[in-house]
Amino acid sequence: MIRIFLLLLFTTTMFASQVERFRWKDGETYLVFLEKNRLPVVPLYYNLDKDDQRLTEEIRAGVHGQILKSTEGEILQMLLPLNDQLQIHIYKENDTYRFEAIPIICTTKIEAFATKIVSSPNYTIMKKTGSRKLAQIFVANFRNSLNFKNDIRTGDNLVMIYEQKYRLNQVFSMPILHAAMIEMRHKKHYIYLNDDKRYYDERGHEVEGFLLARPVRGARISSYFTKRRWHPILHKWKAHLGIDYVARRGTPIYAAGSGTIVWAARMGTYGNLVKIRHTDGYETRYAHMKSIRRGIYRGKHVKKGQIIGYVGTTGRSTGPHLHFELRKHSRALNPLRVVQVTTKKLKGKQYKAFIKLKKDYDATIALHLQNQTKFKRMSKFEGICYIHLM
Ligand SMILES: [Zn+2]
Numbered sequence: 001m002i003r004i005f006l007l008l009l010f011t012t013t014m015f016a017s018q019v020e021r022f023r024w025k026d027g028e029t030y031l032v033f034l035e036k037n038r039l040p041v042v043p044l045y046y047n048l049d050k051d052d053q054r055l056t057e058e059i060r061a062g063v064h065g066q067i068l069k070s071t072e073g074e075i076l077q078m079l080l081p082l083n084d085q086l087q088i089h090i091y092k093e094n095d096t097y098r099f100e101a102i103p104i105i106c107t108t109k110i111e112a113f114a115t116k117i118v119s120s121p122n123y124t125i126m127k128k129t130g131s132r133k134l135a136q137i138f139v140a141n142f143r144n145s146l147n148f149k150n151d152i153r154t155g156d157n158l159v160m161i162y163e164q165k166y167r168l169n170q171v172f173s174m175p176i177l178h179a180a181m182i183e184m185r186h187k188k189h190y191i192y193l194n195d196d197k198r199y200y201d202e203r204g205h206e207v208e209g210f211l212l213a214r215p216v217r218g219a220r221i222s223s224y225f226t227k228r229r230w231h232p233i234l235h236k237w238k239a240h241l242g243i244d245y246v247a248r249r250g251t252p253i254y255a256a257g258s259g260t261i262v263w264a265a266r267m268g269t270y271g272n273l274v275k276i277r278h279t280d281g282y283e284t285r286y287a288h289m290k291s292i293r294r295g296i297y298r299g300k301h302v303k304k305g306q307i308i309g310y311v312g313t314t315g316r317s318t319g320p321h322l323h324f325e326l327r328k329h330s331r332a333l334n335p336l337r338v339v340q341v342t343t344k345k346l347k348g349k350q351y352k353a354f355i356k357l358k359k360d361y362d363a364t365i366a367l368h369l370q371n372q373t374k375f376k377r378m379s380k381f382e383g384i385c386y387i388h389l390m
Contacts, residue, residue, distance in 0.1 A: 020067045021168075024080070030056035037067075037075060044090060044099050050269055050316060051238055055101055058082045058241070060331055064170065083332065084165055084173035085227040086239055101237040103228055106172055112161040113375035114368040121148055121158060121182060129375045134160065137177045141191055141199055141207065146184065156183035159365045159373075166378055179361040181369075192361055194346075194354055197337060204346035204354050215256050215286060216311060216322050219245035225334040241332035242285070242325035249290055249320040251311040255302045256284050256324070256335075264292050264300075264308075270323070271315020274308050283330070287323040288315050 024033075034041050045053065065080035078090040081104055089102045115128045121142075125135040138160060142148070163176040177199075179192045190202040199207040223244035231238050255276055262283070263275035272289035274296060290312025302308060313320045326335040346354050367373075 020069065021064055022067060024059055024061055024063045024065065026061040028059075028061065030059060039075060039090065040097055043097050048099055052099065052101065054269065055082060055086075055088065055239065058239070058332070059088070066168070081167070081172075082239070083227045086237060101228075101239075103237060104167060106165045106167045107378070108163055108165050109378055110161065110178065111164050111175075111376070111378075112159065112364070112368050112373055114157060114159045114371070114373045115375070116154070117152060117156045117158055117183075118154055120152060124158060125160070131171075131175075133175055134162065137162065137175055138180055141177050141180070142182065142189075146182070146189055148184075151184035153183075153185055156186065157369055158182045159368050161361065161364060161368070164378075169378075171377065179365060181365045190358075190362070190365075192354075192358055194357065196350075200346065200354060202358065204351050204358075206345070214245065215254050215284075215324050216245045216247045216251055217254075219247040219251070219311075219322070222246045222321060225332075225336065227332075242287075242323050243335050245311075245322040245324060247311045247320065247322065249310075249312055251320075252307045253286050253289065253309045253311060253322055255304055255306045255308050256326075257282070258304045259284075259302065261296055261298055261300045261302060261308075264296050264298055266314070269316035271317060272309065272312065273315075276302060276308075281329040283327045284335075285323075285325040285327070287325070288313055288317040288321060290314065290320070 031041060031045060034044055045056065048056075059080060059082060063081050065078060067075055068077040070076055074092075075090075076092050078088075080088040080090075082088060082101070084106070085104055086101055087104045089100050091098055091100075113128065115124060117124050118127060122135045122139050125138055126132060129135075138158075139148075159179075159181045160177065161179045163178060165172045165175075167173075177191070177193060179190065181188055181190050183189075191199050191207060192201075194200050201207055221243055223240055225243055226240050229238055229240060230236075253274075257276070257278045259276040259278035259282075261274060262277045263273060265273070267273040267287075270285070270287040272287075272292055274286045274289065274292055276284050276286075278284065286309060288311075289309040292309040293307055296302070296308050311320050311322050317323070324335060326333045
């Protein structure tokens, strides 16, 4: 009861500005943060189970958290997002501090804008919206199908339709591109997010990802990527920030992309772990290996498809499998969204469904183009983010 009261207090006092907003600094660690704020490390870290301890390693520099303090300056509650779905909640109850992971609930809006190209698409979007993230998702999703270097003309049109999350009236998390159009020498090029969560061009051809191949051939996926999942037995919120591939012990593991080995050794619950750094801030991780291949060590460059180790069950693992992670600037991404063996061409029923979706998007894009829809953020106080009570 006390807890619920506190949670309500938290939400209702939000606008009376008794809540401090703070930014997680570069290089800050959870333990140092606790000590700095005179929060007890035993209940808030050492007594947590391994999974919760690992969650505290997921806090990224630059995220904004909230602290509710009493008038005496004592911390009553703290919220700290781990990703766009899960957050750490620290609260005081009966003179002791407690830790839990709880869902984030946000307002999600579909936004769109049209603009005339003034320079590169990257520069144009930055200039019109002030959002580096919007420029990033546009360029990243077109990069394998179009070459912006040659055919960009100023005065050509660009339209973006995307999903944006808001938490506590602030833009929150990476936007998700739904559809986009860019004119190059007056020819229109499109990209669409299909129901299968992959991007296709106007012909229904999948837009190729940059990393290739499953890291283990012919392996079955036993656990998918999820930023939050309710554990029915442990009765708590967890995250699985990778894909589990089940395979026989000793099955070779391939580098999903070319890059530099930045870790090749044991690492806690990961067991034998290899990390590869790729271009553009991407990193892949391969955990629970039986053994790391000889000659794979820190600093070594590997090529896409090269064997780096063998499936095992080292670390915290219940049976032989590869736990595979993809990160960008240390943030976990769903590998299945990015890593693909070959590009897919939609056929039959799937193609028909895609064409229907495409038609709707085309009509919307045409409308934005005609109206020259201006970029606009959600106005203040429209969306109130609240804490979900379990
Ligand atoms: Zn796993």
